[in-house]
Amino acid sequence: MSVAAPRVGFSTDDAPDPATIATCVHCGLCLNECPTYRVLRLEMDSPRGRIQLTKAVSDGHMSLTSPTFLKHTFRCLDCRACETACPSGVKYGEIIEDVRAQTVQAGLLPKARRIADLVLRHVFTRPQALRLLGQGLRLYQRSGLQWLVRRSRLLHALAPPLARLDEMSPPMSASFLQASDLRFVPAEGERRYRVAFLTGCIMSLSLADAHRASLRVLARAGCDVHIPEHQQCCGALHVHGGARETARDLARRNIDAFAADAYDAIIVNSAGCGSTLKEYGHLLAGDPVYGDRARAFVAKVRDFSEFLAEIEAPAGSAAVEREVIYQDACHLVHAQGISQQPRDLIGAIPGVTLVETANPTICCGAAGLYSATDTEVSLQILDEKLDAIEATGARTIVSGNPGCILHLRTGARRRGLDLQVMHLAEFLDSANAAE
């Protein structure tokens, strides 16, 4: 970890608000809901501990460059389970994201995150560059080279961090679905709604079939679906990683691309992206040109499940005799307050039995790039989740977030479990296809 010259306190741009920090009354009710505290059992890896560390820096009692401060703040998943648990309404997400923006401004990113930061700034901001990266990864994965590298354990011997990255890298789809691949899907039957669809970054390359299923489900529900040409990555990974200015740039470009007035809703089928799009108003609050436009944009953003529930889209009528676990994505349940809508959509399919795991709203450990940058802790958290899933006996897991789906699939592969992990859209689509 790089340690610059001693620097006490935060700088003025994007500093955590002392008034927000002061809303924490140290009750500790969030501790057992915090995934890192549950596996590490350290106060400094709890929400309360991290808020105390932030207060110490804010008050000038600790340096922003303190290795202790950096270590524990970057171990946070930004899952926001602590916000749901907190009776005082502490806006923890704002605090931790401000802290990370400060560390990036000061050039204090931990080593493991520096490469990710470069890729986020220079590749995720250019859809064509992202596509090239996806094509390279797909060639590596499908040519047999990845199989050979894993079997030989060459990377484990030569470069263990690269071996971890290889293990956590998402499998690429056979065919991508970015805005340049498809621009419009007409409603089936009478058009009831005109909506815009976000393709995002990782999902368009790694879960393109979930995108296709989403488009089919929306079209069946009477939506003309437009996929605006100049849309960008939403900037969620940038906000979580502290690259606040890059996120703002992406937000402005998306606001221009989506022209929110033209649509009944802007549909997002990724929890992390939806939560960030809904926070564009906060991200661009001080922007004299985009501040108002961001608020109008946010008013149109809907998670895929939220929109289907709102328009009372009919469920498939064919029976799907299966026990199904719905895995709450943190950025749906904690950041957007959405947990019942996807359960209702799944439960409306005849024959489905919804099964709940122990602690269903605890993170699976994916958390954007966390599984690649903090793999050990991420896998410990995943273990708790897989134990809870195994205990139910159900073998179909449905979720509304690409990170959760990919991480649970990785966990199932590592344990040799026969789990089917699907996006909600794929599950709803398959129920329709069974008719």
Ligand code: SF4
């Ligand atoms: S965001 Fe998640 S990992 Fe971070 S302190 Fe809150 S509960 Fe813990």
Ligand code: SF4
């Ligand atoms: S964040 Fe909320 S729940 Fe956690 S210690 Fe502070 S006041 Fe209590």
